[in-house]
Amino acid sequence: xxxxxxxxxxxxxxRDPRVQSEYEADRDGAVAGxxxxxxxxxxxxxxxxxxxxxxxxxxxxxxxxxxxxKIEWADYLQLMRDxxxxxxxxxxxxxxxxxxxxxxxxxxxxxxVTPNTNAKDA
Amino acid sequence: MPLVYAGVxxxxxGITGRQDQADPAVRDSLYVxxxxxxxRLEASNPDALVVVAAEHFANFFMNNMPSYAMGMxxxxxxxxxxxxxxxIDRVRVPGNRDLSEQLIKSVMETHDVAFAEEWRFDHxxxxxxxxxxxxxxxxxxxxxxxxxxxxxxxxGRAWNFGEAIRRAADARPERIALIGTGGISHxxxxxxxxxxxxxxxxxxMDRWCRNDRDQLLSxxxxxxxxxxxxxxxxxxxxxxxxAAAAGSKGTLHYxxxxxxxxxxxGLADFAL
Ligand SMILES: [Fe+2]
Numbered sequence: 140x141x142x143x144x145x146x147x148x149x150x151x152x153x154r155d156p157r158v159q160s161e162y163e164a165d166r167d168g169a170v171a172g173x174x175x176x177x178x179x180x181x182x183x184x185x186x187x188x189x190x191x192x193x194x195x196x197x198x199x200x201x202x203x204x205x206x207x208x209k210i211e212w213a214d215y216l217q218l219m220r221d222x223x224x225x226x227x228x229x230x231x232x233x234x235x236x237x238x239x240x241x242x243x244x245x246x247x248x249x250x251x252v253t254p255n256t257n258a259k260d261a
Numbered sequence: 262m263p264l265v266y267a268g269v270x271x272x273x274x275g276i277t278g279r280q281d282q283a284d285p286a287v288r289d290s291l292y293v294x295x296x297x298x299x300x301r302l303e304a305s306n307p308d309a310l311v312v313v314a315a316e317h318f319a320n321f322f323m324n325n326m327p328s329y330a331m332g333m334x335x336x337x338x339x340x341x342x343x344x345x346x347x348x349i350d351r352v353r354v355p356g357n358r359d360l361s362e363q364l365i366k367s368v369m370e371t372h373d374v375a376f377a378e379e380w381r382f383d384h385x386x387x388x389x390x391x392x393x394x395x396x397x398x399x400x401x402x403x404x405x406x407x408x409x410x411x412x413x414x415x416x417g418r419a420w421n422f423g424e425a426i427r428r429a430a431d432a433r434p435e436r437i438a439l440i441g442t443g444g445i446s447h448x449x450x451x452x453x454x455x456x457x458x459x460x461x462x463x464x465x466m467d468r469w470c471r472n473d474r475d476q477l478l479s480x481x482x483x484x485x486x487x488x489x490x491x492x493x494x495x496x497x498x499x500x501x502x503x504a505a506a507a508g509s510k511g512t513l514h515y516x517x518x519x520x521x522x523x524x525x526x527g528l529a530d531f532a533l
Contacts, residue, residue: 143323150322154341154381198450199317199409206346212279219452233411233491234451242455242520249459249518252284 142195142231144173148183149196153203188215189222195232264430266305266438267506268530269469269499270298270393272314273449274384275522277348277391283521294515294528295392301530302393307438309357309400310393311364311426312386313502315408315443315495319383327375328414329422331368332403333361339382339390347384349391354382357400360435364402367429372422377403389442406501408443408494416478419497423504430505441502443495446488447524453490455520461488462525463516465496470511470529472503492524506531 148170152158162169166184175183182190188205192198198219205215229235239245246252280288302310319341321327335358340347361376368374380403382390390401404426406419414422430437445465446458468476477500485493503511509531518525 146318147322147324150318154319192452197318197409198454202450203342203346206343212275212282216452216454223452233486237448237453237456239448239453239456245455245457245520246284249457249520251287251520 141174141176141179144175145179145183145191145194146196146200148173148175149200149204152207153200159207187222188218190226191222192219193222193226193229195230195234197232262431262434262436264427264439264505264533265307265436266302266530267440267502267509267533268298268302268528269441269502270295270389270528271444271524271526272385272388272442273447273522273524274342274347274388275524276388276526278346279521280348283519287517287519291515291517291519291526292392294526297514298528298530299393299395302438302440305438306436307399308435309360309402309437311402311404311430311437311439312389313404313406313426313439313441313498314385314389315498316383316385316405317409320377320380321405321407323410326407326410327405328407328418329372330375330377330405331361331365332356332380333365333376334358334378334380337380337382337401337403340387341381341383347387349387352397354390354397355400356402360400360433361402363433364426364429367432368422368425370425371428372425374422385442389440393440406497408497413482413494414497416480416497416500419500420474420478420504423501424507426501427505427507439502439505441498443498444489444493445496445499445525445527446490447492448490449492449523451491454523456490457518457520457525458489459518459525462518462527465489465499466513466516466527466529469499469503470513472507472510472531474503474507477503502531506533509533
């Protein structure tokens with residue numbers, strides 16, 4: 140497993156429009172130069188946000204990858220939750236889940252209203 | 262010239278990027294608080310603004326991660342993120358290379374620091390500047406403390422770094438303002454995004470306002486992670502500002518947990 144190189148690729152993709160163009164034109168080619176397992180390559184090219192989160196990719200890197208794929212915020216959060224259900228807890232890195240009940244429920248407990256949120260986020 | 266301003270504010274990208282998804286009354290109260298902070302900052306009549314932030318893999322990565330870095334350029338650019346996603350237009354922000362170099366040399370007397378002649382601001386700096394220097398006419402000196410990629414610098418070192426910044430600023434003829442951005446409790450960009458520990462935030466900000474060094478430095482990263490999420494590691498920025506304002510008392514002007522912005526929003530400054 141090479142979480143470092145998964146994140147390295149995403150770091151370079153996030154910050155460099157040229158890498159983004161390359162990835163758009165040829166996803167396999169774009170990741171070819173990185174030391175990745177087959178699972179990691181597939182997760183990056185498919186892309187599989189939930190699997191990448193399970194593998195330990197930092198959310199500060201992953202959220203931009205999701206945005207690049209035009210994934211809305213609430214959907215991004217849900218994909219990570221689905222990934223944990225499907226693949227199990229985060230394998231590496233700093234993350235552990237806390238059983239958070241979601242933005243809407245949390246807002247309500249604080250006496251706030253959060254309009255227009257995606258139902259999936261509840 | 263002694264430091265003219267020292268404050269802290271949040272920097273979460275949702276503050277601008279997800280503004281349409283928030284309760285308008287709550288959002289607007291935060292925006293008013295930011296604008297009030299802008300007025301206090303402007304009233305200090307600064308020549309330059311030093312922004313101590315915790316960036317998020319925009320310029321610094323684990324191939325070569327500095328625990329501390331300071332910008333040394335005449336201009337910067339930001340945000341590095343998609344402007345549509347962040348809700349902030351990309352701009353060129355003025356810097357001051359000479360002043361940066363003088364500050365860096367002074368800081369280096371007591372604290373190792375990397376320097377960077379290129380820096381593309383991410384939301385850690387771009388969100389605060391959007392509110393605090395909306396016309397981008399104040400030279401900015403960006404400073405980063407690595408709060409993302411462990412191993413992380415100990416809190417006591419962040420305090421020492423803040424003291425070094427204070428000494429460096431005091432030795433300059435320019436009027437230097439200082440802000441720290443980040444925190445407080447949050448679990449950003451994870452499935453727990455939106456969770457906020459209000460009690461923990463208020464306790465931390467109470468310690469910050471009292472500028473109680475021992476209490477500020479008493480958190481372990483293990484405790485912080487459990488109680489305040491990985492976003493809580495960014496208290497290093499707050500601690501550096503408290504050290505720079507050591508001996509002064511602070512005021513928490515605004516605090517509101519805003520789940521859709523994924524963060525407890527605390528805006529505070531010291532009476533220097
Ligand atoms: Fe942050």
